[in-house]
Amino acid sequence: MALSSPLRRLTADGGSLRVWLLSLLIVPIVGVLVATSLQIRTQAQLVGDAKATQRLIRSAAELHDVREALGAEIAPAIGATALEDRKTSATLGLKPDQALKLMSQYELVPALRVKTNAAVATLASNPDYAVRAESARNEIAGIRLKIDTDAGSQAKFQAAVVFQQAVDFMTDLGKVENDLLGRAGRSGLGAATNQAITDLRIVTEAVQFMSSEIAFFTSAEHPGVFASPDLAPRYWARVWGGTQSYSDDALNATSATMSAMWRQAMQNPKVAFVNSELDKWAVNPQKMPISESVNMVLMTNDRDAVLQALPIVAMARVHDAARSEQSNAQLALAGLAVLILVVALLSLLAALLAVRSFGRPLDRLADQAGRISDGELVEVTASGPREVRTVARGLSASVDSLRQVEAKAAALIGDDALSRDELVASLRDAAPGPLAVTMNASLNRIIDEMRSREEAQEALTHRATHDALTELPNRAEAIHLTDLALRSAAETDTSTALMFVDLDHFKIVNDSFGHAAGDLVLRTVAARMRAAIREGDIAARLGGDEFVVLCENIADSDECVLIANRLVECVTDPIDIGIDEVVIGASVGVAITRGHSTDADQLMREADAAAYRAKKSGRGQISIFDETLRMEIEERSALERAISDGLRDGEFVLHYQPIVDLQTSTMTGVEALIRWNRPGFGFMQPDSFIPVAEASSLINDIGRWVLTEATEQLARWRRLSPPDDALTMAINLSARHLSDRAMPGEVRAALEASGIPAELLTVEVTETSLIDSGVAQSNLRALRELGVKVAIDDFGTGYTSIGQLPTLPADILKIDRSFVAAQSEGSAELVRLMVATAHSFHLSVVAEGIEFEQQAEQMRGAQIETGQGFFFAYPTSAEEITQRLRERATANHAAH
Numbered sequence: 001m002a003l004s005s006p007l008r009r010l011t012a013d014g015g016s017l018r019v020w021l022l023s024l025l026i027v028p029i030v031g032v033l034v035a036t037s038l039q040i041r042t043q044a045q046l047v048g049d050a051k052a053t054q055r056l057i058r059s060a061a062e063l064h065d066v067r068e069a070l071g072a073e074i075a076p077a078i079g080a081t082a083l084e085d086r087k088t089s090a091t092l093g094l095k096p097d098q099a100l101k102l103m104s105q106y107e108l109v110p111a112l113r114v115k116t117n118a119a120v121a122t123l124a125s126n127p128d129y130a131v132r133a134e135s136a137r138n139e140i141a142g143i144r145l146k147i148d149t150d151a152g153s154q155a156k157f158q159a160a161v162v163f164q165q166a167v168d169f170m171t172d173l174g175k176v177e178n179d180l181l182g183r184a185g186r187s188g189l190g191a192a193t194n195q196a197i198t199d200l201r202i203v204t205e206a207v208q209f210m211s212s213e214i215a216f217f218t219s220a221e222h223p224g225v226f227a228s229p230d231l232a233p234r235y236w237a238r239v240w241g242g243t244q245s246y247s248d249d250a251l252n253a254t255s256a257t258m259s260a261m262w263r264q265a266m267q268n269p270k271v272a273f274v275n276s277e278l279d280k281w282a283v284n285p286q287k288m289p290i291s292e293s294v295n296m297v298l299m300t301n302d303r304d305a306v307l308q309a310l311p312i313v314a315m316a317r318v319h320d321a322a323r324s325e326q327s328n329a330q331l332a333l334a335g336l337a338v339l340i341l342v343v344a345l346l347s348l349l350a351a352l353l354a355v356r357s358f359g360r361p362l363d364r365l366a367d368q369a370g371r372i373s374d375g376e377l378v379e380v381t382a383s384g385p386r387e388v389r390t391v392a393r394g395l396s397a398s399v400d401s402l403r404q405v406e407a408k409a410a411a412l413i414g415d416d417a418l419s420r421d422e423l424v425a426s427l428r429d430a431a432p433g434p435l436a437v438t439m440n441a442s443l444n445r446i447i448d449e450m451r452s453r454e455e456a457q458e459a460l461t462h463r464a465t466h467d468a469l470t471e472l473p474n475r476a477e478a479i480h481l482t483d484l485a486l487r488s489a490a491e492t493d494t495s496t497a498l499m500f501v502d503l504d505h506f507k508i509v510n511d512s513f514g515h516a517a518g519d520l521v522l523r524t525v526a527a528r529m530r531a532a533i534r535e536g537d538i539a540a541r542l543g544g545d546e547f548v549v550l551c552e553n554i555a556d557s558d559e560c561v562l563i564a565n566r567l568v569e570c571v572t573d574p575i576d577i578g579i580d581e582v583v584i585g586a587s588v589g590v591a592i593t594r595g596h597s598t599d600a601d602q603l604m605r606e607a608d609a610a611a612y613r614a615k616k617s618g619r620g621q622i623s624i625f626d627e628t629l630r631m632e633i634e635e636r637s638a639l640e641r642a643i644s645d646g647l648r649d650g651e652f653v654l655h656y657q658p659i660v661d662l663q664t665s666t667m668t669g670v671e672a673l674i675r676w677n678r679p680g681f682g683f684m685q686p687d688s689f690i691p692v693a694e695a696s697s698l699i700n701d702i703g704r705w706v707l708t709e710a711t712e713q714l715a716r717w718r719r720l721s722p723p724d725d726a727l728t729m730a731i732n733l734s735a736r737h738l739s740d741r742a743m744p745g746e747v748r749a750a751l752e753a754s755g756i757p758a759e760l761l762t763v764e765v766t767e768t769s770l771i772d773s774g775v776a777q778s779n780l781r782a783l784r785e786l787g788v789k790v791a792i793d794d795f796g797t798g799y800t801s802i803g804q805l806p807t808l809p810a811d812i813l814k815i816d817r818s819f820v821a822a823q824s825e826g827s828a829e830l831v832r833l834m835v836a837t838a839h840s841f842h843l844s845v846v847a848e849g850i851e852f853e854q855q856a857e858q859m860r861g862a863q864i865e866t867g868q869g870f871f872f873a874y875p876t877s878a879e880e881i882t883q884r885l886r887e888r889a890t891a892n893h894a895a896h
Contacts, residue, residue, distance in 0.1 A: 206246035454691035669728030735769035758787030817849020
């Protein structure tokens, strides 16, 4: 009761208006403060997380720099020191000049050590990693001491030991670096920053693995020289496997920008060459000619220079994303603070103004204020005490300001709408009164923000439609502009020409002088082309060393030739690249159309085809697309249409070649072989139409037709044979169809429709389709789970090594006819080795192309189970196979 006495005294006569208003305002104010405080806490946490992430990324970058610098230093240091021993050079098969070339790499070591020391010093300046930096400095000093001490005493130098020590140390640094990136990824920042961190982690690992491939390849190719014989192959397998895995992630698991940069780096000629050679060796590890090995080692620095730029870009993207989140959070903090202040001030001001009002003037004023709040801008009457009149005048001024703002807003619409510049000028002239000033300021900020966004949008649009190097329109914009030109030509009935300019010898410039020189050449060529073409013509860069020139309102082909000659001449003039002058050339293909008789894509294809013919005719030539080229393209299109029509009209048939048991000569199965009974052409062999089908989705249609026809035919044959006659059916699948994710479902549907057991169907695929596609391997595993057999066709002609057999999803090995036909003892021994290996992995073997009795005997002697070829039977019709099955059934019945 005592606690309520003050309140009773305050409210006995109705209470103070100030007290009541403050009491009413205190609850929402406190609520706003609490909610805002929570938001402030959240934004402050984001600021802290962003700063912590930047520290983690900076530390990871410093560790990466140490690891990268040490890796670049160790390989030439160990290699050159080891090669001082002539025995090592002899073991590697190096000629003296080759050894000297490799040993000259040691001249790079002092500069590389300076780079490593600088990286360690940077790490040491990081308070969190000063101790680790000191440990790294001691470890590196120990490695260098072994190299430098033993460099003068070759008998003591053990390259494998030093190499192992360096590998272990760099592995430890990599673990710490990965831990830092993992912590950064779990910091709770936004999706953009997390994606940038993911990009950095993947690209860093991919580059690290790829940069170390040459060292581990050398140690694996020469076990015991640079690494112990038992560890060298395992190291190589781990590094190569890591390269494949992370390179795939860099293409598929990173952002679109980083994926494009990685793809561009992989297309670099030197990177692509070294990768290709290493991949070939990994798949088929045979001794590489020493000259090729030396060339790859010497090419490593250029390759690594291309690769090492990628982590730098990825690191910058992470920092930019984190800084952006930090900046946004700080802005949000400032905005929340201002919001709290504004809410508090406005609430107090409203309370004070209300407290000064009372009586009838206050009621009238409240009524007028209510009508105004409903959107009715009424006249405000000032009456009553001075305080009330002051409020009324203030409200009246606000109404006047709102009327002005309303009038300006109305100026944006209707027939008398102002332009944006007029509106901006109007808004700059603020009406009197604080509300008008505030609202005008807000509108001004909106206008400024709209202008900034428009400018940014214009910049983005330019970047999206123009080549960053030459500032010419890019491929997409070239297609768009060509389409617009064709539409305009249709209205004016004029001719349009598209010139495809393909630079000659540009690759030599890139390879000889580097990509910086190549970029300078491209910029120079772009500038010259702009100057050489007519006013109104458009030059664009498609990519690489390919350009196009769009010419509207062209008179005839002679005018095209004149312009094309100017383009060839301007490109052929020597180009100063600073250290030298280079001379390149150009081949030009021209496609001309009148009106809108074709589309932009078709015109581009025609110009490209003409350029290809010009290049084949000799460098610096000009070729105009004509009927000959059109006929070649149309013939191919006509063949595609004929294939499609043939599938629809039943022109395709299957012939079947028996597969026999080599011991009993009994037919155990057949292989389905497609033939095309094309009207007017007769029976066409697969090589006359399959290549065209493989270039389009038609090959999948053919594969589905073969699958359905073959399974239905086998079902018909099974009805003629006894239940225990397990005749098999083999069909061929193309690499494209094999990589179609719908393929396993199509096979399942064909088996269910025909009712044949899955184990009687064999799918034959090539080695290349297995190795090149992960989807293909997944699809084949799905088929094997159904019970379908998988056969590797033409084994021995692809890139599959015998040692890979246990990892492939296969049941049958079909030895290529070239091994069957070979007469040398070496070939026979190779066949026996393949058969023994296949049997050890529980694969059955089929010999293809048996044409003579002697070959059949040799295959029997090699323990091959089944075979096929002209010696046993030619491919024949289903009717003839049916007759053979009937004869066999009759003979079996008579025997029993």
